[in-house]
Amino acid sequence: MDRLSSVLNAFRPKTSSVDCLCLDDLSSGLFLSAEFSYWVYIVSGDVTLCSKENGDIRLYKGDGVWLATGQKLDVLITPDHQQQVSLLLCEYDFGTKALNPLLDLEWQWVLVSHDDVIAQQLAPLNTLLLGESLQPRCGSQAVVERLAEAYLVQLLRLFLQTQKIQLGLMAGLSDIRLAKAIVAIHEQPQQAWQVASLAEKAGMSRSVFSGAFKATMGMTPMAYLTSWRMRLAAQRIKNGDKNIAMLSDQLGYQSEAAFRRTFKKVIGVAPGGMNE
Missing domain, CATH: 1.10.10.60 (Homeodomain-like)
Incomplete structure (x- = not known):
């Protein structure tokens, strides 16, 4: 069994929801449940996400951030982009959070910038996911959920390949010998x-x-x-x-x-x- 499947077979993630949010949806911030994990992707515009746990992070079009556990985020929008800010929010359920070593808090905030090799590798799947999410068609819900799960597995795989995570289980699995x-x-x-x-x-x-x-x-x-x-x-x-x-x-x-x-x-x- 490969190193990632050895975890996912025991703690398999499911897509809870996939939402496209625009400026009006973000005016009061994002309230992300601590019981779920999230992928936040900037479709257009640029924003600053602020949290008590992780500080502030500036995100531009094409950037994304992985949150191993949800939290309250304030969203600050650059005035020049107020008419074009939108983001994709994928919510994942790993079951009981405290039981899943993938969700240990050492790596709860992981930035993937638009020019990162991870973003480049994810681009084809990202295009499919955005297309189904932004222009729903017959059967889109089922397609989006499966695409979002495939997207997550690919994201975690690339975290391992690029040694993106520095501490915890993902870091251990990134080291070929320890793995x-x-x-x-x-x-x-x-x-x-x-x-x-x-x-x-x-x-x-x-x-x-x-x-x-x-x-x-x-x-x-x-x-x-x-x-x-x-x-x-x-x-x-x-x-x-x-x-x-x-x-x-x-x-x-x-x-x-x-x-x-x-x-x-x-x-x-x-x-x-x-x-x-």
Whole structure:
């Protein structure tokens, strides 16, 4: 399994909505739900987006910004462009945000300028998405939703290829050596992985691997293994898996009691409290 699919197979995004907004729609700012992720693309004009979390960012025609989690944005519009400001807003649902490592906050604001290689690679798909969004036709809603999902996967793929993200899971997956160990964890969470065996997967010495992993991922290899196991467990419980004993065994725990203790420590609630 490839490095991106190893995550998306467990936490698959869905398009919640795709909207084209004009100047009048932006007069009171953008209120983006913290439960969703967003791609904001400037179709025409230029704007400044202001947020308490990330400061101000100036966007011109053809620029876009990825928000791993929504927030309140004030929109400041250059007076010279008040008659031609419009943007495309794609909203994505990854399920329970706290369970998805793709949405960890270290990289919640990622700019893609119009002259960036990422924007150039996205151009053909962007043209299709804009065409269907701006001029709806028969069946456009279904087409737009699928195009937006394909757009997101391509965007994340290009983030990996260009090493756009500097910290967290996307940064780890951008490093070819670390990615081998991370994908091994994703594919076989039940294995009794140790730092030495993961370092071997990465083709690195134990000490070099440990240092690089923590510096890039923000946690130790063993902490990430535990986090991934518990996030998978929480996802499965939310989806109706009630057999905790079997689940703990499938995720590499020799006792249900140990699994339950770890689950509550990492997720913050007992397994039985996930659906309350």
